[in-house]
Amino acid sequence: MAFGRDKIELRTLDQIRLMRRAGLVVADALAAARAAAKPGVTTGDLDAAAAEVIAAAGATPSFLGYYDYPATICTSVNEEVVHGIPGSRVLEAGDLVSIDCGAIVEGWHGDSALSLVLDDADPADVALSAVTEKAMWDGIAALWAGDGLADRLNVVGEAVEDAVDGSGVGYGIVEEYVGHGIGSQMHLPPDVLNYRVRERLTRLKPGMCLAIEPMITRGTIATETLADEWTVITADRSRAAHWEHSVALLPDGLFVLTAVDGGAAELGARGVPLASLD
């Protein structure tokens, strides 16, 4: 493509309505995996719970087979940041578990992740997950500025960084993995950075659909990949959290496709209008 500028596809309202259907399947699958997560169950049990919901909805899991990825969800425990493969690992009290899930409906994708801490949680892990979730919502809400879309994609990384710095804890913002455009494929341009940059990023336009997904650690930003070639861990083995939603940018506001309420509560709290998909 000319000058290496990746074309960003804009979606029609009809396409965004299909993405909403995919988003709701992902929300249901994540709810099932979250409900299954308790000490004594395996990460494979969480995967089965999510897979069942996606199949029952007549949807397709997007991770399974993606570059030969072997499961429906990713389960990333404690020092694992993202892309942990579910299997025979037994969850324990105090584990910090990030669950990431994607599904396809009629060719359209949804992608979302959440973190949770099992019983006997370390308050520092609960705080890490809460700050990561807040950073995600602040990053989403920053896409809207007053009476219209914000100017450029830089606002996401700025808002995420402000939320993390504002916590007053010395967290690390992972830079090697970023959010992305989403739609007819899971990963599309543009990259959505979770940190501040000087250069001007993509101009925001109605019809863009983006996955916003900060990954925050209690220590370093440096990561390593395990021998399974998937599991990403922190280089200092500090614990990490990951939250993600897929969001549609529209002329009348934002719509969080993978949130059951479309983002009404969190967007409303930040003065951002919920777009109408009617």
Ligand code: MF3
């Ligand atoms: N869902 C991840 C993301 O948020 C990608 C998962 S990679 C896979 O971008 F191989 F597990 F699918």
Ligand code: CO
């Ligand atoms: Co994603």
